[in-house]
Structure formats: structure tokens, C-alpha cells
Amino acid sequence: MTHQYPALTTEQKKELQEIAQRIVAPGKGILAADESTGSMAKRLNPIGVENTEENRRRYRQLLFTADQRIDSCIGGVIFFHETLYQKSDDGVCFAKLIKDRDIVVGIKVDKGVVPLAGTNGETTTQGLDGLSERCAQYKKDGADFAKWRCVLKISETTPSQLAILENANVLARYASICQQNGIVPIVEPEILPDGDHDLKRCQYVTEKVLAAVYKALSDHHVYLEGTLLKPNMVTPGHSCPTKFSSEEIAMATVTALRRTVPPAVTGVTFLSGGQSEEEASVNLNSINTCPLTKPWALTFSYGRALQASALNAWKGDLNKEKAGTEEFIKRAQANGLAALGKYKSSGSAGAAAQSLYVANHAY
Amino acid sequence: MTHQFPALSPEQKKELSDIAQRIVAPGKGILAADESTGTMAKRLQKINVENTEENRRCFREILFSSDPSIANSIGGVIFFHETLYQKSDSGKLFPQVIKEKGIVVGIKVDKGTAGLNGTDGETTTQGLDGLSERCAQYKKDGCDFAKWRCVLKISDGCPSALAIAENANVLARYASICQQNGLVPIVEPEILPDGNHDLQRSQYVTEKVLAAVYKALNDHHVYLEGTLLKPNMVTAGHSCTKKYTPQDVALATVTTLRRTVPAAVPGICFLSGGQSEEEASLNLNAINQVPLHRPWKLTFSYGRALQASALAAWVGKDANKKAAQDAFFTRAKINGLASKGEYKPATPASQAAMQSLYTASYVY
Numbered sequence: 001m002t003h004q005y006p007a008l009t010t011e012q013k014k015e016l017q018e019i020a021q022r023i024v025a026p027g028k029g030i031l032a033a034d035e036s037t038g039s040m041a042k043r044l045n046p047i048g049v050e051n052t053e054e055n056r057r058r059y060r061q062l063l064f065t066a067d068q069r070i071d072s073c074i075g076g077v078i079f080f081h082e083t084l085y086q087k088s089d090d091g092v093c094f095a096k097l098i099k100d101r102d103i104v105v106g107i108k109v110d111k112g113v114v115p116l117a118g119t120n121g122e123t124t125t126q127g128l129d130g131l132s133e134r135c136a137q138y139k140k141d142g143a144d145f146a147k148w149r150c151v152l153k154i155s156e157t158t159p160s161q162l163a164i165l166e167n168a169n170v171l172a173r174y175a176s177i178c179q180q181n182g183i184v185p186i187v188e189p190e191i192l193p194d195g196d197h198d199l200k201r202c203q204y205v206t207e208k209v210l211a212a213v214y215k216a217l218s219d220h221h222v223y224l225e226g227t228l229l230k231p232n233m234v235t236p237g238h239s240c241p242t243k244f245s246s247e248e249i250a251m252a253t254v255t256a257l258r259r260t261v262p263p264a265v266t267g268v269t270f271l272s273g274g275q276s277e278e279e280a281s282v283n284l285n286s287i288n289t290c291p292l293t294k295p296w297a298l299t300f301s302y303g304r305a306l307q308a309s310a311l312n313a314w315k316g317d318l319n320k321e322k323a324g325t326e327e328f329i330k331r332a333q334a335n336g337l338a339a340l341g342k343y344k345s346s347g348s349a350g351a352a353a354q355s356l357y358v359a360n361h362a363y
Numbered sequence: 364m365t366h367q368f369p370a371l372s373p374e375q376k377k378e379l380s381d382i383a384q385r386i387v388a389p390g391k392g393i394l395a396a397d398e399s400t401g402t403m404a405k406r407l408q409k410i411n412v413e414n415t416e417e418n419r420r421c422f423r424e425i426l427f428s429s430d431p432s433i434a435n436s437i438g439g440v441i442f443f444h445e446t447l448y449q450k451s452d453s454g455k456l457f458p459q460v461i462k463e464k465g466i467v468v469g470i471k472v473d474k475g476t477a478g479l480n481g482t483d484g485e486t487t488t489q490g491l492d493g494l495s496e497r498c499a500q501y502k503k504d505g506c507d508f509a510k511w512r513c514v515l516k517i518s519d520g521c522p523s524a525l526a527i528a529e530n531a532n533v534l535a536r537y538a539s540i541c542q543q544n545g546l547v548p549i550v551e552p553e554i555l556p557d558g559n560h561d562l563q564r565s566q567y568v569t570e571k572v573l574a575a576v577y578k579a580l581n582d583h584h585v586y587l588e589g590t591l592l593k594p595n596m597v598t599a600g601h602s603c604t605k606k607y608t609p610q611d612v613a614l615a616t617v618t619t620l621r622r623t624v625p626a627a628v629p630g631i632c633f634l635s636g637g638q639s640e641e642e643a644s645l646n647l648n649a650i651n652q653v654p655l656h657r658p659w660k661l662t663f664s665y666g667r668a669l670q671a672s673a674l675a676a677w678v679g680k681d682a683n684k685k686a687a688q689d690a691f692f693t694r695a696k697i698n699g700l701a702s703k704g705e706y707k708p709a710t711p712a713s714q715a716a717m718q719s720l721y722t723a724s725y726v727y
Contacts, residue, residue: 004563004564200367204367211582212578218622219574258625259581259625260581260625261626262623262624262625263621263624263626263657263658293626295621295656362376
């Protein structure tokens with residue numbers, strides 16, 4: 001506590017910070033293409049596609065071979081382990097394909113959630129065993145950043161103090177190990193949108209969770225400039241009867257972040273959770289036009305919100321691959337603009353939207 | 364933990380936020396005139412002036428009766444309890460004199476340090492008993508902000524985990540109570556510059572202390588937009604053999620703050636510690652020129668660094684009052700400029716040298 005044993009050299013810090021800055025360069029965000037095999041089943045089944053390794057490969061190829069239009073809006077791609085070692089039809093490793101376009105390659109490194117005994121169905125996330133060696137290998141294989149997802153939920157009794165503490169701690173351990181191996185850790189403490197709680201409740205819980213996360217990162221000597229945060233936006237629960245505008249969501253989200261995320265953090269890349277593609281873009285845009293000082297990049301790390309239309313257009317059909325790719329490119333561009341606060345949704349009110357921001361002391 | 368029981372109404376939050384913004388308005392900082400009777404003894408003894416209530420009143424009168432344009436550089440004044448109820452030569456209560464200049468009135472509310480048993484001479488700070496009632500009274504008597512000083516030190520075994528946790532906690536309790544009574548709490552976790560530790564060590568300790576402070580403030584549901592921070596700058600220990608430039612100090616300081624102080628905090632008002640008047644101004648100026656994004660105001664809350672020359676000019680003599688006042692006014696103006704990074708010191712050579720001395724931030 002009183003002495004310092006530097007965790008990283010100056011060069012290591014420089015490398016980490018530069019990687020982080022490249023990922024969230026202005027107008028860029030992340031394509032979260034790291035759906036596990038199990039999650040891919042949930043994506044492919046609804047469009048009538050069999051969840052085979054080849055189909056997963058063909059689908060990711062559809063995304064990764066999008067033309068140069070995505071180079072200005074995609075700063076990083078998160079891979080699942082299997083995908084990192086798959087190849088395109090031309091025999092090029094997907095990792096190389098992405099890296100050669102100057103898009104940073106990332107890898108999901110957690111091994112899923114496990115229950116916390118004695119809690120109301122809460123979890124922590126496993127994957128620390130041998131993580132250092134795995135990170136070293138991933139770095140050799142082209143990855144420069146990693147992702148680890150923790151999950152919390154809101155109910156009458158949750159998140160409990162244990163859930164908050166344990167998840168914050170495991171995120172900090174993961175982050176510390178990544179940095180030792182030249183990998184920028186994306187720290188993801190997702191608070192699920194399930195429930196009927198209102199916006200204020202979500203904001204309160206998000207503030208408590210993020211405060212704990214950053215205390216843990218400090219305790220574990222993590223170099224903040226070489227990290228990214230992947231939080232939920234602050235939104236009401238899915239079954240909340242009250243409706244909130246995207247400006248209210250933006251103000252609650254930015255306020256929560258301003259109270260907890262140190263300015264040294266290079267970027268905040270929101271998860272889309274259960275939001276529709278358009279919702280996710282509109283909310284990100286409102287976040288970026290929120291009239292409060294925002295010292296970090298505020299951008300996207302979207303899975304479903306970048307891929308839903310692409311999947312629907314493709315439906316596994318060889319002849320519809322281009323159509324699928326086009327849908328992906330459209331959403332990538334929309335979110336690139338949203339990350340700059342320049343997205344004009346077809347339904348937005350423009351000038352009217354500005355007046356809907358409620359002063360932040362109401363939050 | 365899972366439910367929210369709002370500590371403050373939106374109106375209370377707005378009031379606190381507005382007060383904080385006024386204190387750290389662009390180009391303004393704080394005059395820390397809250398020296399206790401014991402501390403005033405040290406100041407007055409140096410200029411051979413007897414430490415009487417009248418002499419203390421007299422000196423504060425010199426400061427407070429400055430030309431109203433002092434309000435361009437001074438956003439707030441911290442009072443000691445005795446001074447809050449003293450009057451100017453014209454018979455007006457001092458808080459009123461200050462308020463009429465458009466400057467916010469603050470009050471020191473802690474009751475000094477107390478030993479932490481089982482530590483290497485470390486302390487916490489007392490003063491929580493009846494604090495809410497005292498704050499309510501101070502608010503009625505014209506105060507809109509308060510100050511509470513905690514002290515930590517750097518040595519081989521310090522600061523200990525207990526010292527960090529205990530001081531962070533007591534600061535958070537104090538802050539919470541202040542806000543309930545409409546007072547903006549200035550949170551002061553001072554890490555003393557005594558010792559031979561280098562800049563890096565000071566930075567490391569300051570980062571740990573501030574991380575603990577903001578975790579505690581969050582745990583205690585303190586409204587950050589209605590607070591101010593009064594930290595030490597990150598400097599090497601007094602007896603450190605290595606010398607550092609204002610740019611080194613500035614970069615280490617701003618890096619530390621960026622890693623620990625949420626953007627919601629409206630302002631950071633540095634204490635001057637043992638720095639000379641000029642040193643304190645140069646460092647503050649360099650801090651405001653650091654090429655990193657600084658989302659809070661970075662200004663001063665100086666005691667000695669605003670008053671040393673004034674005391675030396677006065678030496679207790681009526682005839683010297685104007686000279687003393689001018690000395691104070693000069694320092695106030697300089698620090699006002701420094702808080703905007705616009706202070707151009709007398710020696711032009713030092714200014715040119717300043718620019719090139721910033722080392723890239725990743726070294727820190």
C-alpha cells in the first residue's frame with residue numbers, strides 16, 4: 001500500500017494506451033462478433049440456419065469481408081476463440097484479414113458465468129485459470145485486446161454487496177493479467193435490463209457497480225489509460241411501465257459515468273443489451289449530444305445491434321450474402337455517426353430533441 | 364445497496380451545484396483564511412506581532428477590505444469560527460463584507476487531528492459530533508461551504524491501510540452531513556510533503572488515497588457535483604535530493620487526478636502546503652497548461668501562498684496596511700491567472716523553458 005512495484009514499464013503502458021486509442025478513434029466503435037457456439041445457435045435457429053462450424057464461418061466471413069466503408073467506423077472486432085482460427089474462402093486467417101485492414105483484433109477470454117452460492121441467483125464469471133498463458137498466445141496470434149463479461153441483475157434484493165464486490169474483483173484480476181501480456185482489457189460489468197425498475201433505480205445501481213469496479217481496478221494497480229469500459233446504458237427495466245426518451249436515457253447514462261469513471265479511461269463502448277438496432281443508434285447519438293462534459297470517447301460495442309438485419313437478410317442463402325453484408329455496413333455507418341453525435345434517425349425530431357434534456361441535478 | 368433513498372432533493376442538489384460552480388468560476392480560487400488561533404500564533408510570531416483577538420481581527424480586516432475587484436480572482440473565503448463573528452472597522456460582520464463583494468463564505472468545521480492507535484503516528488480528524496446542528500447554524504450565519512482537513516504522511520510504513528480507509532470514511536461522513544444542510548463540502552485529504560520520497564512515490568500514494576476517498580464518497584451517497592476537492596499537488600518530499608520542474612509536478616498531478624477524480628466533481632482547489640508564494644503560482648499555472656483533458660476546474664485554495672507577503676509587509680503596523688493589502692491583491696491576481704494557465708512570470712526565459720519540459724503522459 002505504501003510502496004510501488006510498477007506493474008508495467010513505460011513502453012508497455014504506451015503500447016496499451018495506443019491500442020485503446022486506436023479502437024475508439026473518433027467515429028469508430030467495436031463489432032462484437034464474439035458470440036459463443038451456444039449463443040450462435042440462438043442467432044442462427046430463428047433464421048432457419050443449422051448451427052454448424054461452416055455456417056458460423058460463412059456468417060462471420062460475410063461481416064469481415066465488408067468493403068472499405070467499414071474501415072472508418074469499425075475500430076475493433078471481438079472474436080470468439082473458434083473464429084480466431086477460421087479462414088476465409090481464400091484461405092486467409094480471419095484475424096489476419098481484420099488486422100490487415102488496420103482494425104484491432106480482440107478476443108473474448110472469459111469462460112462464462114457460474115453461480116454465487118447463497119445469493120438470489122447471482123453469478124460471477126470464471127476464466128482466470130491459465131489466463132496469462134492464454135493471453136500470451138492470443139497476442140502472438142494477432143489479438144491486441146480482450147473482453148470479459150460479468151453479469152449483475154436488478155431486483156428487490158439484487159445486486160447484493162457480494163455480487164458487486166466479487167464481480168468487480170474478478171474483472172480487476174482479468175484486467176491486470178491482460179495488461180501483463182500486452183492486451184488491452186475491455187471491462188464489462190453488465191447490469192441486465194430485465195425487470196420493472198425505473199430509470200432512476202438503474203442509474204443508482206449502475207453508479208454503485210461502477211464505483212466498485214474502479215476501486216477494484218485501482219486496488220489491483222490496473223493502468224486505466226490502457227483499458228476500455230463496456231457498460232450497459234442506463235435504461236429502465238424491460239417491463240417498466242414508464243417510458244423514457246433517448247435524451248433522458250442519455251442524461252442518466254452520462255451522469256452515472258461522470259460520477260464514477262475516471263477521465264483517464266480512454267473510452268466507453270456501450271453494449272446494446274436488448275435494444276433494437278435503431279434504438280441502440282439513437283441512444284448512442286443522444287449520449288454524444290448530451291450537454292455535459294464527457295472526457296472519454298463514448299461509442300459502441302454492439303453485437304445484435306449491428307447484426308440483426310444482416311442475419312435476416314442472409315438467412316443462410318449463398319445468394320444473399322452480399323445483401324447481408326450491406327445491412328451490416330449500414331448499421332456500422334449509422335453507429336459511426338452516432339459516436340460523433342451526428343446520426344439523424346429517420347424518426348428523430350432534431351431540434352425538438354435538444355429541449356428534452358432534463359437538467360442533470362435531477363438525476 | 365439495491366434501493367435508493369434519495370439523500371437530496373433536486374432543489375437541494377441544484378443549490379449545492381450552483382454554489383460550487385460560483386466558487387470555482389473561471390479565473391477564481393479560494394482564500395484560505397481559516398487558520399486556527401494556534402496556527403495564527405505561528406504566523407504572527409514570525410512577524411513579531413502578539414497573537415491577540417484584535418490583532419487577528421486586524422489582519423483579516425486587511426484582507427477582507429480589499430478593493431471589490433478582488434472578487435475577480437477570489438470566489439470563496441474560508442473562515443475560522445472566531446472570525447465569522449468578528450466585525451470590520453466599519454462595524455459590519457466579516458461574512459457580510461465578503462458576501463457583499465459577491466464572494467462565497469466558507470467555514471472550517473473540523474476539530475483537528477486525533478491519534479490512530481496502533482499506527483506509526485498516523486491520525487484521523489475529529490468533529491463529527493453535533494456537526495449537523497453546527498452546519499445548520501453556519502448556514503444561517505451566511506456560510507455556503509465548509510472545509511475539513513484530513514492528514515496523511517508518507518514514510519516506509521505510511522500511509523497504512525487503516526489511515527487511508529479511516530480518513531476517507533470520516534471525510535465522506537462530513538461531506539454527507541454538510542450537504543444535508545446546504546453547505547458544499549470541500550474534501551481535503553492532505554498528504555504531507557515531509558520526507559525524502561520522490562515524485563513517483565508521491566503520485567502512487569496520492570492515487571491510492573484519492574481512489575479510497577471517492578469510493579467512500581460514493582458509499583456514503585455524496586452528491587459529487589456539489590463538492591470540491593482540496594488535495595496536495597503531487598510533489599517530491601521536502602528532503603528529496605532529486606529536483607523536479609513545475610512541468611513534472613503538473614503532469615504527475617494531473618495524471619493522478621485523471622485516474623481518480625470523477626468528471627462530475629466541479630473543481631479541484633489545491634492546497635499550497637509548504638510551497639512559497641511564487642512556487643505555488645508557477646505550479647498551478649503549469650497544471651493548467653498540461654496537454655491532457657482536464658474536466659474539472661483546477662484552481663487554488665491557498666493560505667500561506669496568498670498571505671506570506673502581506674504578513675511580511677504589515678508587521679502589525681497600521682501605516683503598512685495598504686502595502687499589505689496590495690501584496691495580497693497581487694498574489695490573488697497572479698493565482699487567478701495561474702488558474703487559467705495565463706500567468707506569465709517576470710523571467711521570460713523560464714516561460715520558454717516551460718513548454719518543452721512536458722514529458723509524455725505514459726511515463727507516469
